[in-house]
Amino acid sequence: MAVVGAGYWGPNLVRNFQSSPEFRLRWLCDLNLDRARQVLGRYSTVQATADYAAVLADPAVDAVAVATPAGTHLDVALAALRAGKHVLVEKPLAATYEDGLRLVTEAEERGLTLMCDHTYCYTPAVGRIRDMVRSGELGDIQFVDSVRINLGLVQKDIDVLWDLAPHDLSVLDFILPDNVHPVAVAAHGADPIGAGQSCVAYLTLTLNTGAIAHVHVNWLSPVKVRTTMVGGSKRTLVWDDLNPTQRVAVFDRGVDMTAPQEIGADERRDMLVSYRTGEMVAPALGEKEALRSMVEEFAAAVRTRRPALTDGRAGLQVLDILEAASRSLEFRGAVVGLRTGR
Amino acid sequence: MAVVGAGYWGPNLVRNFQSSPEFRLRWLCDLNLDRARQVLGRYSTVQATADYAAVLADPAVDAVAVATPAGTHLDVALAALRAGKHVLVEKPLAATYEDGLRLVTEAEERGLTLMCDHTYCYTPAVGRIRDMVRSGELGDIQFVDSVRINLGLVQKDIDVLWDLAPHDLSVLDFILPDNVHPVAVAAHGADPIGAGQSCVAYLTLTLNTGAIAHVHVNWLSPVKVRTTMVGGSKRTLVWDDLNPTQRVAVFDRGVDMTAPQEIGADERRDMLVSYRTGEMVAPALGEKEALRSMVEEFAAAVRTRRPALTDGRAGLQVLDILEAASRSLEFRGAVVGLRTGR
Amino acid sequence: MAVVGAGYWGPNLVRNFQSSPEFRLRWLCDLNLDRARQVLGRYSTVQATADYAAVLADPAVDAVAVATPAGTHLDVALAALRAGKHVLVEKPLAATYEDGLRLVTEAEERGLTLMCDHTYCYTPAVGRIRDMVRSGELGDIQFVDSVRINLGLVQKDIDVLWDLAPHDLSVLDFILPDNVHPVAVAAHGADPIGAGQSCVAYLTLTLNTGAIAHVHVNWLSPVKVRTTMVGGSKRTLVWDDLNPTQRVAVFDRGVDMTAPQEIGADERRDMLVSYRTGEMVAPALGEKEALRSMVEEFAAAVRTRRPALTDGRAGLQVLDILEAASRSLEFRGAVVGLRTGR
Amino acid sequence: MAVVGAGYWGPNLVRNFQSSPEFRLRWLCDLNLDRARQVLGRYSTVQATADYAAVLADPAVDAVAVATPAGTHLDVALAALRAGKHVLVEKPLAATYEDGLRLVTEAEERGLTLMCDHTYCYTPAVGRIRDMVRSGELGDIQFVDSVRINLGLVQKDIDVLWDLAPHDLSVLDFILPDNVHPVAVAAHGADPIGAGQSCVAYLTLTLNTGAIAHVHVNWLSPVKVRTTMVGGSKRTLVWDDLNPTQRVAVFDRGVDMTAPQEIGADERRDMLVSYRTGEMVAPALGEKEALRSMVEEFAAAVRTRRPALTDGRAGLQVLDILEAASRSLEFRGAVVGLRTGR
Structure with a gap:
């Protein structure tokens, strides 16, 4: 096992692969050897290196975790796949849908695991939400509203959509039932600080x-x-990732037509709808670290040769929406259809 | 003084006009006389009536507050203006921009006060926000994000935009400096419960x-x-109307270019921007009831013949945006320019 | 019906008795006639008076609500009872246990209703809590922790215990099962601002x-x-009166002995206890105003001649604890037994 | 450098001493060698051992961090001091005041650093609070109210006071000005689950x-x-350790006598006190990990031979209060004077 990239995310992968009994971490690779050494610290037996070729040539390495900048994902991951390694890629899968598709194709042709590190999908909260949505506990999904905002480093190469929305979009893809998916997107953004790209963005999916x-x-x-709200015909849930004591709240309140459902559509329009208030339940959730579950899923996918829950195809879906959103931004919010929305 | 309309909002007006020393409330008028009587209760000397003509014929009535359904605002308010009464109208000013314009023109021609009851503008919080924005304390306004959501009565004649957004739009109009205003709007909505109109809507203003x-x-x-967030180049504030102990929070954190501002635009795009964290201040706000301040403003406008802070023109601005938003909804989010956006 | 006292609490009683169909409010009586007139406003048919004797002499008055300072409760209420009126008294019932007992005795001898306005007991939240505690839903009550703090008017005649604790003590009395009650109290206080009486106080009940x-x-x-927390052997609930969207939260988490309960006490002491985490449920509560329910209870007690839920005896229980607490304060926290704790 | 104890707290010390450039961690010692090995993981060059004597005999070890059960602190720490090592001890310093005093005396006689790991004192929040209190920014301290509650492991050897209160007491000792200190304590507790010791406790310090x-x-x-509230004559602050975005809030609201302060005490008692409301400021705090700052303080104390901010004497102060509180618990809340309270 090797981790490539010792920047922001790499140390988290190093820590979690080290504590997994299913992997033996041998290398941390970064073009900046000092950074790799610093991440490992003075007490580690893992080897730091700047020589990626040597890592790929190591027959004891059967899997590579890629945490380099998105623009390099194609090259780094493709080289690993071609060297016969299973690959885990930090989000987003690649810099473009086309690049992502090349990775997916390469992995599928070679029968290798290609997995996207959509970390939030492996939180206990999102796992529970997926169960509730897909089991029908919420009823039909009526709306999803996701907010992910805070001060942060304004990126110079990607806008706020590409930086933050992959989290929300990967969760959306993860929780929706198989027969429900986005078909089109419109995006609005602004760059009020003159950063050269959108710093505030709104994305509407149909x-x-x-x-x-x-x-x-x-x-x-x-x-x-x-915060993500998932509104269903039976129940509505709110996932507040920053509220550790009540991450998921399920509200048994909904909206009822005051008239019987049997009547025709025209009549229904004349009916008032009133709210009904019921109890709220905050289910008990485990405290397991998401990255740990993610590493276990990667291990299981490699071991059993089944697709990972967040495989390359899931990464492609996110890229499809991001590219469509970028196009919509260019055209002032025009609705853009999705490749995967068929 | 008379109040017309004893429905949802009327009782609040009755209570506040009763406690104002500047008005003498004589009538509560409603087509449903029983409802008017019930609102007044068994101990009141105010007279209930269903006869609007009699109210308008009463020479002791110099002002009328209209709290009837929006579709009737034109007729009720126009009749009052033509009878020489000053008029206060519940939001929205009228059912259409055109209707609203007729009211504004009529009032201006007659030299009568026409005021919109944009209640939120009279909360201590919004008053303070207006001061901070217009004095430049926040710097240039970079973004405004407003969320107004909850279970409620799904209306049969108006959609969620017309029902709830007037609050946000009237506040926006109220707090922005004179030289800053919306020029275009795009709206996205959904009616996932088959109500016949949008129950969820997102509105983006440029x-x-x-x-x-x-x-x-x-x-x-x-x-x-x-919650409304107003992001400025110097400070950002958050107004949380449901947090009585901290309604307004002003954050002295912003975004700095890491490079000097003197350099050219091209160079700036290569710079990273990093966040700076400063302290947060929650100013002390009074507890005065908004409706009471609104009634005082109406009294002052009538007395001094100056336009009210939320006069008919302010109501028109809201109607302009609502109509453009409705058109945008029809055309799946297309950007629609504003009449008042010039 | 008459209300006596037009100070802080009186106007609330006036408003609620006016809106009750079961009472006909005739008088608002206050030594300060102007204040009484101001409370009624310019539009009321209720009569203001400073002449309490005239009120008591009015045969149309069969009940009196007393909202005067605590020191006058004995005289005002006793006069009403002796005039054959049912009496509602603002908390605390009287200035001393002895005074309170005189009122209770007088009412019982005359077969008149004597009720304490323990308002919080009539909130939907406390009603639900009472049901949950008394039905055994929470299991055995293990601890109750109540916090009631905020800036306020420092009283010149009573300390913070007599001012604020009656709310918590009346709720405690209200929710506990019949066979559970306090037997002793210890109190600690401080007057760090030199107000002449305790401004901060802690009260421990066994x-x-x-x-x-x-x-x-x-x-x-x-x-x-x-906030009041009620810890039970099965569930623990938290009542947060300032959180309108989640006033009561019931936690299905508790403490389990890791060893079977059948073993002896000595063995049990060697066992570790670990926490178990379950879901949290926030029940749906109505929005009915507490004072309205209180007025209805008073009407029902008068009508049916049954003791009110918060009758004079409930008021006495509160006075007993307050007096014992005052004695404990004098003796630096010494434990003082209760008269009613047998 | 060596860490002794690989239980709950040991791993945190291992991690922080590893990342400190001022220490070279050589040993993790635990009677349970497997546990020590597990804490270190498969990739560490730090040595696990069960042989404490060997650790003390290692001349390259000049300091020992003790994270064993409190009952063993005396033996483990005393052995280290006698071997000439500087010692860091997890809270509480020892099982009794007498034991703690022996450690302090031993360290002072040998001129070695003895420091207590009062971790909370090294959080950015508490550092700021200490500055504000000691600089007089809050005015005179009028009250301190600290709440530390949650489900947890019920200990079999110590009660909830000894388990949790050391945190609050060490912070209190840390922030108070030099001329302010507790003189007496009363404690009330309950063991409603039959655990054999108090599971709920209240402690009042004069x-x-x-x-x-x-x-x-x-x-x-x-x-x-x-949550800890520190009430001062000028300002009051609230430290909410579980609110990462607003850990410290300083309220410029206080209590004013409505009469001039020059008048005599008798007259002042007749005055009412009313609240004044001012703004709230939440200062910006750094994000530095407390344990990292604690390790730096230990390094600085060892290097410069000055007492650590939380030295053995600070640990003794906590033990003094805990022992007095235990005695008070035995005597049903009787007030017990402190040894250090003179």
């Missing part, structure tokens, strides 16, 4: 069911918000 | 400065949120 | 079951907290 | 200034609260 999903990402907010 | 304002209104949310 | 109840009252806190 | 400090510790609370 689902094939007529439901709506909306994502608000913002680099300029002094308050940190990470 | 301001003449390039800044962005966004409004999220939702009838289907089990959690109640009423 | 219950006959060995459980503990604790009340923290504080006039000097800039943050407002009104 | 300070030499007449101010009051109160600590609520509770193992049975399903909600986690860690």
Whole structure:
């Protein structure tokens, strides 16, 4: 096992692969050898290196975790796949849909595991939400509203959509039932600080069911918000990732037509709808670290040769939406259809 | 003084006009006389009536407060103006921009006060926000993000935009400096419950400065949120109307270019921007009831013949945006320019 | 019906008795006639008076609500009872246990209703809590912790215990099962601002079951907290009166002995206890105003001649604890037994 | 450098001493060698051992961090001091005041550093609070109220006071000005689950200034609260350790006598005191890990031979209060004077 990239995310991967009994971490590779050494610290037996070729040539390495900048994912991951290694890639899968597709194809042709580190999908909260949505506990999904805002480093190469929205989009893809998916997207953004790209962005997705999903990402907010609301015909849940004591709240309140459902559509329009209030339940969730579960899923996918829960295809779905959103931004919010939305 | 309309809002007006030393409330008028009587209760000397003509014929009535359904505002308010009465109208000013313009023109021609009851503008919080924005304390306004969501009565004649967004739009109009205003709007909505109109809607406004304002209104949310963030180049504030102990929080954190501002635009794009964290201040706000201040403003406008802070023109601005948003909804989010956005 | 006292609390009683169909409010009586007139306003048909004797002489008055300072409760209420009127008294019932007992005795001898306005007992939240505690849903009550703190008017005649703790003590009395009650109290206080009486106080109650109840009252806190936790052997609930969207939260988490319960006490002491985490449920509560329910209870008690839920005896229980607490304060926290704790 | 004890706290010390450039960690010692090995993991060059004598005999070890059960602190720390090592001890310093005094004496006689790991004192929040209190920014300290409650492991050898209150007491000792200190303590507790020792406890401290400090510790609370309020004559602050975005809030609201302060005490008692409301400021705090700062302080104390900020004497102060509180518990809340309270 090797980790490539000792920047922001790499140390987290190093720590989690080290504590996994299923992997033996041999290398931490970074072009900046000092940074790699610093990440490992003075007490580690893992080897730091700047020589990626040597890592790939090591027959004891059967898997590579890629945590380099998105622009390099194609080259780094492709080289690993061609060297016969299973590959885990930090989000986003690649810099473009086309690049991502090349990785997916390469992995599928070679029968190798290609997995996207969509970390949030492996939190206990999102796992529970997926179960509730897909089991029908919430009823039909009517709307999804996701907010991910806080002050942060304004990136020079990617805008706020590409930086933050992959989290929300990967979770959306993860929790929706198989027969529900986005078909089109519109995006609005602004760059009020002259950063050269959007620092505030709003993304509206139309689902094939007529439901709506909306994502608000913002680099300029002094308050940190990470909340996703999933509105269903039976129940509505709120996931507040920053509320450790009540991460998921399920509200048994909904909206009822005051008239019987049997009547026709025209009549229904004349009916008032009133709210009904029920109890709220905050389910008990485990405290397991998401990255640990993610590493276990990677191990299981490699071991059993089944696709990972967040495989390359899941990464492609995210890239498809991001590219469509970028196009929409260019055209002032025009609705853009998705490749995967069929 | 007379109040017309004993429905949802009327009782609040009755209570506040009764406690104002500047008005003498004589009538509560409603087509449903029983409802008017019930609102007044068994101990009141105010007279209930269903006869609006009699109210208008009463020479002791110099002002009328209209709290009837929006579709009747034109007729009720026009009749009052033509009878020489000053008029206060519940939001929205009228059912259409054209109707609203007729009221504004009539009032201006007759030299009568026409005021919109944009209640939130009279809260201590919004008053303070207006001061901070217009005095430049926040710097240039970079973005505004407003969320107003909760379970409520799904209306049969108006959609969620017309029901809830007037609050946010009237506040936006109220706090922005005179030289800053919206020029275009795009709206996305969904009706996932088959109500016949949008129950969830997102509205994106482009301001003449390039800044962005966004409004999220939702009838289907089990959690109640009423939060507006106003992001400035110097400070950012958050108004949380449901947090009585900290309604307004001003964050002295912002975004700095890591490179000097003197350099050219091209160079700036290569610079990273990093966040700086400063202290947060929650100013002390009075506890005065907004409706009481609104009634005082109406009295002052009538007395001094100056335009009210939220006069008919302010109501028109809101109607302009609502109509453009409705058109945008029809055309799947297309950007629609504003009449008042010049 | 008459209300006596037009100070802080009187206007609330006036408003609620006016809106009750079961009472006909005739008088608002206050030594300060102007204040009474001001409370009624310019539009009321209720009569203001400073002549309490005239009120009592009015045969149309069959009940009197007393909202005068505590020191006058004995005289005002006793006069009403002797005039054959049913009496509602604002908390505390009287200035001393002895005074309270005189009122209770007088009412019982005359077969008149004597009720204490323990308002919090009539909130939907406390009603639900009472049901849960008394039905056994929480299991055995193990501890109660109540905090009621905020900046307020420092009283010149009573300390913070007598000002604020009656709320917590009346709720405690209201929710506990019939066979559970306090037997002794210890109190600690401080007057760090030289007000002449305690401004911060802590009160520890021992219950006959060995459980503990604790009340923290504080006039000097800039943050407002009104939280009561009721810990049971099966569930624990938190009542947060300032959280309108989640006033009551019931936690299905508790403490389990890791060893079977059948073993002896000595063995059990060697066992570790570990926490178990379960879900949290926030029940749906109505929005009915507490004072309205209180007025209805008073009407029902008068009508049916049954004791009110918060009758004079409930008021006496509170006075007993307050007096014991005052004695404990004098003796630096010594434990003082209760008269009613047998 | 060596860490002794690989239980709950040991791993945190291992991690922080490893990342400190001022120490070279050579040993992790635990009677349970497997546990020590597990803590170090498969990739560490630090040596695990069960042989404490060998650790003390290692001349390259000049300091020992003790994270064993409190009952063993005396033996483990004394052996280290006698071997000429500087010693860091997890809280509490020892099982009794007498034991703690032996350690302090031994260290002082040998001129070795003896430091208590009062971790909370090294959080950025508490550092700031100490500055504000000691600089007089809050004015005179009038009250301190500390709550530390949550479900946890019920200990079999120590009660909730000894388990949790050391945190609050060490912070209190740390922030108070040099001329302010507790003189007496009263404690109330309950063991409603039959654990054999108090699971809920309340501790009231009298300070030499007449101010009051109160600590609520509770193992049975399903909600986690860690809040300390420090009330001053000028400002009051609230430290909420579980609110990462607003850990410290300073309220410029206080209590004013409505009459001039020059008048005599008797007259002042007749005056009412009313609250004044001012703004709230939440200062920006760094994000530095407390344990890292603690390790730096240990390094600095060893290097410069000055007493650590939380030296053995600070540990003794905590033990003094805990022992007095235990005695008070035995005597049902009787006030017990402190040895250090002179």
